[in-house]
Amino acid sequence: MTTFRDRRAAGFSLGEQLRQRDWHAPLVLGIARGGVVVAEAVAEVLDAPLDVVVARKIGAPGHPEFGLGAVTSSGETVYVEQSLRSLGLAPGELDETRSAEQAEAGRRESAYLPARQRVPREGRDVLLIDDGLATGVTACAAARTVRRENPRSLVFAVPVGAPDAVERMAEEVDDVVSLAQPPDFRAVGEWYAHFGQTTDDEVVALLSGSR
Missing domain, CATH: 3.40.50.2020 (Rossmann fold)
Incomplete structure (x- = not known):
């Protein structure tokens, strides 16, 4: 180990x-x-x-610690397709969270x-x-x-x-x-x-x- x-x-x-x-x-x-x-x-x-x-991690609705994807300040976004399917979610349903995390990524880079x-x-x-x-x-x-x-x-x-x-x-x-x-x-x-x-x-x- x-x-x-x-x-x-x-x-x-x-x-x-x-x-x-x-x-x-x-x-x-x-x-x-x-x-x-x-x-x-x-x-x-x-x-x-x-x-x-x-x-920045894109968390599941109501469970932000459970990452369904990630986004950078430029808007590059990746989703864990298997996790989305298991929760019956489409990427579009996470747009609000994605936008918030993208903005936070930009804020942190500036800081x-x-x-x-x-x-x-x-x-x-x-x-x-x-x-x-x-x-x-x-x-x-x-x-x-x-x-x-x-x-x-x-x-x-x-x-x-x-x-x-x-x-x-x-x-x-x-x-x-x-x-x-x-x-x-x-x-x-x-x-x-x-x-x-x-x-x-x-x-x-x-x-x-x-x-």
Whole structure:
């Protein structure tokens, strides 16, 4: 059983794995919020710039914690079709929630980067980082948003992920790097000794401290 001390330690381990490859103008993108902590350590190892992408979960009516999909500030939306069918829902019935989450994604991006411009993604090898991959729906929405900006390549990298989610993610990006794919995966937090919630202030501080 692989257990990481915390997100930053996991990021250094992931960075060492990624450092074995040759990258062209690499850019490290953390999926907010927890993914930014991992990404900051990866960026430090690779001596690469750090930036952020926000994907917000679209919750089920009356049960917002049950994610049926995800959306980014650009409007890129992904739904878990099996979950929609099981609840007898159509995507159009979630338009109000989707719009609210898209607006929140935009608000957070503006708050995270108040005094700096986004790092260009076109023509770069972009490494999209999260702290774990459970269903993969938010990572998928983030990846599709980044793909539209014409990176040279797009790699998704994560310390730990559910095997089926890693397999699905491989269809969205050029490559997936996962340090651990435990067959008994249940929740991301089980694979960390310390897995407290990352705050907006922490994300801002990490981005402000990066080059």
